[in-house]
Amino acid sequence: MAADAGAGEEAGVDVTSPRERYRAQVRSDIKARAWDQIARSGATGLSLNAIAKELGMSGPALYRYFGSRDELITELIRDAYRSLADTFRAAAESGAGLEGLAQALRRWALDDPQRYFLVYGTPVPGYHAPDDITAIAREIMGALLDVCASAGLEAPAPASASFTAHLSQHRQWAEGHPAPPGVLRKALAFWTRMHGVLSLELAGHFTGMGFGPERLFDAEVAELTPGR
Amino acid sequence: MAADAGAGEEAGVDVTSPRERYRAQVRSDIKARAWDQIARSGATGLSLNAIAKELGMSGPALYRYFGSRDELITELIRDAYRSLADTFRAAAESGAGLEGLAQALRRWALDDPQRYFLVYGTPVPGYHAPDDITAIAREIMGALLDVCASAGLEAPAPASASFTAHLSQHRQWAEGHPAPPGVLRKALAFWTRMHGVLSLELAGHFTGMGFGPERLFDAEVAELTPGR
């Protein structure tokens, strides 16, 4: 719709050809519909045919943009990881600490539960994520480690001394991060506990139990942030 | 396996007719194949046609035994809940305490990860479990509450005092269980934390990180059982 195209290669601000821009637009439309469908009926109920029909084009046209159904889903998973990594980075740089990170995570999860489950939900037995996605996963762990490292650790729990010692020699996942074992332990505790409460809440296992899920979440966060 | 059938309606030990026994046998065969498929490719990859072919009968014959694919899956979910409830009851009655319950849960989960995810995995947005399944879920919570109540609670964590107070007035999920709020808090902590570490392990999120998942699990259990 914008009409200021056609300048040469000069300036180099917009190197995308009209074809490329159109293609990117359609791809983005497809993904938007896919997210709608996933939010409505889960990744299982995602239908390429239905998406194509919604976009006014007929079935196989969609294969010009995504090689297969799995390829589209993988792309959505990648975007979900990317979105979570950005959320973590932003929370880490905001200086809000572990508490802030936890609240950012919960907001991100509640914003689209199925997106959360695309990252941390039931795995497909055969599936192996491509390398760039595991790289984003490491980026997420990196942000978490940063926050844990700068948060300090007053009494990270005495009973896990043995495991903390184990971590001091099995820390290749930290990838050269200079955090001491106690910080690694804390990052793992944060990850597993936040996931524990969040995934059960998102899956609806707390509905009808009476208590407020956000209170449980906050209580769990409070135990992980003893200082404040 | 017992062969004492054929007497009349008298005695009433075995009221199953040969037809009923055959039907039960075929139903059980179908479910066995279904579990195989789920373990191999997840609940999504379950194909009634493939099961029928494996059993040497043609497609629609299977609908004599299960009304639909969803009905079969629901039955598998019910069996999974039943199996977990039995495991919990046995562990509770063995007197092994929270530690024993945790280890029993982990063994049950590792024995068939996809069965675990049938209970605690990604939910299908539209799906609502039938009442008898939610009843089994309450039975599971009951066993957990029993163990938590008899385990006593030395220092269940100070920071969650506010949430524990909240629980004292929002405890309809305990269904008349006489446990004090501190025990309810402990049961919730056990549930969410065990699920946190277990589900991440089962989903493979710890692979390649270097540490031993069982060490992390044991450390988490150790923090929940301060006494021993």
Next chain:
DNA sequence: CATGTTAGTTATAGCTTCTAACGCAAGCGA
């Protein structure tokens, strides 16, 4: 023995993913 129930069959509708072959039109270089 007659009758009703039930397990299995094939045929079919309608959905899905995905491939193949074709037409058309938009963009690119000369």
Next chain:
DNA sequence: TCGCTTGCGTTAGAAGCTATAACTAACATG
């Protein structure tokens, strides 16, 4: 401005799925 190429979208169709309908054959029971 004129081809030529590239790529988008189409229809046709194969192979798979769930599920229904109609029918047959075997079984159980009166």
